[in-house]
Amino acid sequence: MGVKSSDFEFKNIKFVVIMSINNTLSSIELKVNKLVESYTELKKKNSELDSEKTQLFEKLNAKEIEISSLQEKIKLINISKTVDVSSDDIKNTRMKINSYVREIDKCIALLNS
Known part of the structure; x- marks a missing residue:
């Protein structure tokens, strides 16, 4: 084959x-x-x-x-x-504070005497 x-x-x-x-x-x-x-x-x-x-x-x-x-x-x-603060308001506030300080100083002076 x-x-x-x-x-x-x-x-x-x-x-x-x-x-x-x-x-x-x-x-x-x-x-x-x-x-x-x-x-x-x-x-x-x-x-x-x-x-x-x-x-x-x-x-x-x-x-x-x-x-x-x-x-x-x-x-x-x-x-x-x-809220704008005017200069007059500032002056018035300063004056009131100064007034209060003077009154307090007077009271202290009276207490000390």
Whole structure:
């Protein structure tokens, strides 16, 4: 029994198909490895971005609190500007205080004598 040409061709075709399948599998394996690598990198980047987002929200909240505080200060300043004390009021108040101090001094002098 000799080797038939059709057996040789079948084995040759079978070999070519197997090699083609191996090449395809190798190509798929490379692509899967690249996808896994890309996924890992993207997952890391996503984690970094989440962390950065959290920090930015914290800064934003701090700034909102600061803005609110400054707005309250502005309101107080505006209120204090509307309550304008005249120089006559200041003079009258000083005169009353001086008068009270003189009376207290007289009382102390009387107590000491």
